[in-house]
Amino acid sequence: MKLLLTSGGVTNDSIRNALVDLLGKPIAESTALFIPTAQWGQPQCSPESVWMSVADHWQGEGGLTGMGWKSVGVLELTALPSIGEDRWVPWVRDADVLLVDGGEAVYLATWMRESGLADLLPSLGDTVWVGVSAGSMVMTPRIGDEFVDWKPGEGDETLGVVDFSIFPHLDYPGWSGNTMDRARDWATRIPGTAYAIDDQTAISVVDGTAGVISEGHWQLFRDGVASEPTPAGG
Template sequence: MRLLLTSAGIKNASIHNTLVELLGKPIAECDALFIPTAIYPFPGGAGMAWQAVSGKSASLLADLGWKSMGILELTALPSIGEAAWLPAVRDADVLLVWGGDPLFLADWMRRSGLAAVLPTLRSEAVYVGVSAGSIAATSTFVETYEEPPRANSGPLKSEEVVFTSPQGDVDRILVTGHGVGLADFAVIPHFQHPDHADASTANAEKWAARIPAPTYAIDDDTAISVVDGVTRVVSEGQWKLFQP
């Protein structure tokens, strides 16, 4: 399976051209499945999911002119038979995995059975991640929370307070998570974005220091492609590689 891991979707011509290159044919000839699951833990998540699916989000993904578009809701899959959803996954040219909470997404990728299916998909299929969708594709990652979430088995492993908001009123806890292992590196999206202060250079460095793998901090104009184990950075913006 080929990967295109982005911070904010298909934001510029370089990332768009790379997507077409990975697909191996025009977007208008490709069947897509959209996975909105990661956005639901956020207040207003249902509305944000609709915006993403309907193409009304600022991050381009669903509205690129696909031949067909289906919705794959991971939280529904355990309650239905594989025969109802697995053929659509195997037939799709591209899986579009939206942003949100990477811990929630990675958990449901495993619980739904999708994580086990992904490595068996045909080699020309493409996984496109946005933010949390990119993070969850990796093996190990960290994320910050005001209140660490809980897994079914109890609290997830939390580390320490590593970020205080610019106003000094919100401390965040760094939490270690495990993705589905499609990539052997980690991703920190929204690098140096004014609305994502916890992804500043200083904080990204703190995050990366706790990840036992190379870590790419990428801004919204940067993406990472992986084809046959070869990693390439595509950028019209800023990015930084932190070694473990």
């Protein structure tokens, strides 16, 4: 599986071009499944916010379903155990891309395991995973206690598909919990490699190799120590 791990979605031309490269064909020729499941575990989300994401009715950049796909379907992970793998596994295998919305990453990881999707991932070699916020963080080993909004205090572990962690929405306007100072503090409790990324930044992962795509700003940490600062567009 090829990964495009974003903070805010496909928000600029650089991220969009990276997505097309991962797909190996135009968006208009690609089929997509949209996964809204993470929203149900996030207290700030609601049926209205789920609909807005499915219908691509959010204001501004970063929408996923309205990008001009050949087709888009909705895959709700909480429903999959009740219908059987013979129905849903072919849907996943036939999709070119899985568009995985934000919300609560631990909740999403739980339902990826419960549904069987987590076990299927290693066999999806040509499929592209596009994550937004929690939809990206779910692929990491840990998200940090400050991002756990479902069952706080019971652990921050996620799937560990990649070997780095992500602090999303860096310096998002009006979000006092997502400043660079908060990211530095978060990183001191995250072992190994971690990235703080803003909504104009994404991380692509192909064959285990990660690369940063950005028209904004981001910061790399190793065992809590920041690398050289990265300027906007770096």
